[in-house]
Amino acid sequence: xxxxxxxxxxxxxxxxxxxxxxxxxxxxxxxxxxxxxxxxxxxxxxxxxxxxxxxxxxxxxxxxxxxxxxxxxxxxxxxxxxxxxxxxxxxxxxxxxxxxxxxxxxxxxxxxxxxxxxxxxxxxxxxxxxxxxxxxxxxxxxxxxxxxxxxxxxxxxxxxxxxxxxxxxxxxxxxxxxxx
Amino acid sequence: xxxxxxxxxxxxxxxxxxxxxxxxxxxxxxxxxxxxxxxxxxxxxxxxxxxxxxxxxxxxxxxxxxxxxxxxxxxxxxxxxxxxxxxxxxxxxxxxxxxxxxxxxxxxxxxxxxxxxxxxxxxxxxxxxxxxxxxxxxxxxxxxxxxxxxxxxxxxxxxxxxxxxxxxxxxxxxxxxxxxxxxxxxxxxxx
Numbered sequence: 001x002x003x004x005x006x007x008x009x010x011x012x013x014x015x016x017x018x019x020x021x022x023x024x025x026x027x028x029x030x031x032x033x034x035x036x037x038x039x040x041x042x043x044x045x046x047x048x049x050x051x052x053x054x055x056x057x058x059x060x061x062x063x064x065x066x067x068x069x070x071x072x073x074x075x076x077x078x079x080x081x082x083x084x085x086x087x088x089x090x091x092x093x094x095x096x097x098x099x100x101x102x103x104x105x106x107x108x109x110x111x112x113x114x115x116x117x118x119x120x121x122x123x124x125x126x127x128x129x130x131x132x133x134x135x136x137x138x139x140x141x142x143x144x145x146x147x148x149x150x151x152x153x154x155x156x157x158x159x160x161x162x163x164x165x166x167x168x169x170x171x172x173x174x175x176x177x178x179x180x
Numbered sequence: 181x182x183x184x185x186x187x188x189x190x191x192x193x194x195x196x197x198x199x200x201x202x203x204x205x206x207x208x209x210x211x212x213x214x215x216x217x218x219x220x221x222x223x224x225x226x227x228x229x230x231x232x233x234x235x236x237x238x239x240x241x242x243x244x245x246x247x248x249x250x251x252x253x254x255x256x257x258x259x260x261x262x263x264x265x266x267x268x269x270x271x272x273x274x275x276x277x278x279x280x281x282x283x284x285x286x287x288x289x290x291x292x293x294x295x296x297x298x299x300x301x302x303x304x305x306x307x308x309x310x311x312x313x314x315x316x317x318x319x320x321x322x323x324x325x326x327x328x329x330x331x332x333x334x335x336x337x338x339x340x341x342x343x344x345x346x347x348x349x350x351x352x353x354x355x356x357x358x359x360x361x362x363x364x365x366x367x368x369x370x371x
Contacts, residue, residue: 019245026244034233044236048248055252117231136225139197142190157190167224 003067007058022051025068028138029075035133036079038122046082050075065147072138073148076130120170128163135160184211189218196225 001009001020009017029050033043054061054071061070121129127149134145135156145160146153188211194200195208212219352360 015249018249022245022248023241026241030236031233040234040236043233044240048244048251051244051248052251052255055248056255114231117228121228121231132228135193136196137229139194139199141194160193164221164224167228168220171224171227 004063007061007067010055011058018055021067025071026051029071032072032075032133032138033079035121035137036076036126036130037082038118039082042082046075046078049078053078066144069140069144069147072134072140072144073150076134076148079130080126116174117171120167120174123170124163124166128159128166131156131159132163132167185215185218188212188215189221192218192222192225196222196229 001017003021003024006017006021010021026047030043030047033046033050034040037043037046050071053074057074061067121132124132130149131145134140134148135142140148142153142156142160145156149156149159151159188208191200191204191208195205200208212222349357349360
């Protein structure tokens with residue numbers, strides 16, 4: 001059953017249709033929210049509020065774009081509102097990562113690498129990070145990302161490539177520091 | 181070759197997420213073997229792809245759908261028909277709809293020089309207007325305008341002044357009038 005059929009079933013009173021739809025997208029929305037906010041608790045709240053807002057505004061969904069694009073747009077807007085209210089420092093980011101990893105030497109090396117990778121991603125400008133996250137990790141096309149971010153496809157490509165370029169530079173710095 | 185490289189680069193996210201067709205996958209793979217730049221970029225995407233966000237746990241994932249649906253129903257029960265009214269644009273429009281007519285009415289009623297004219301709202305009340313200030317001259321002037329069809333004719337001022345005989349003529353009896361008529365006829369005065 002596709003997304004539109006699930007929505008229609010929910011609107012005709014079938015709650016399980018909406019449950020199916022939420023299960024389908026909840027992990028993607030959470031991962032995106034986390035990559036933008038770098039806050040696990042906030043990402044959980046954003047995920048919940050994204051679906052809540054979507055359900056309450058289903059009458060506004062005009063089916064011109066896909067449900068996936070529409071719901072990601074809601075999530076990105078909520079994330080940007082969050083970013084407007086908060087400013088996360090790297091210390092907090094490190095604490096979040098440290099709290100989620102085990103302690104063997106191998107895992108410590110992995111943790112350090114992950115920590116650096118996440119720190120690098122957090123240093124990329126917000127719009128570039130959103131473009132990279134949506135393109136590379138959510139598998140969305142340039143057109144879909146443009147619709148979500150409300151910018152042109154050309155701007156999406158520019159944001160994505162500048163983001164990737166910045167990440168490459170940061171990783172190179174990391175390698176240089178490690179070798180030195 | 182340059183165009184092909186840029187095209188392939190555009191497809192790397194889809195290659196990483198497995199969204200390409202078999203034919204496209206083969207093309208990208210063939211290009212990656214000979215292109216260091218694209219290999220680096222794919223490696224970067226893969227590296228970040230492996231960095232998963234902290235898992236909130238199965239309890240969160242399992243409970244989220246039901247929680248969201250029940251929260252939505254709660255909100256609908258709390259604000260059944262007026263939920264739209266709480267949204268900022270609707271609220272602003274409602275305030276404007278009330279405020280604009282109210283302020284317009286207050287302005288019209290209180291602007292300087294404005295007064296309540298009973299003739300405007302009730303023409304029958306003209307009978308209540310005091311005409312005592314009018315003089316005989318005023319009435320004469322108005323009568324002259326009516327006789328000569330109003331403003332279209334230039335009415336000489338003072339045509340019916342104190343030297344006029346109209347009151348004397350009006351007071352004559354029918355015999356006196358006949359006598360006066362004959363005299364005027366004999367003297368060949370017309371009019």
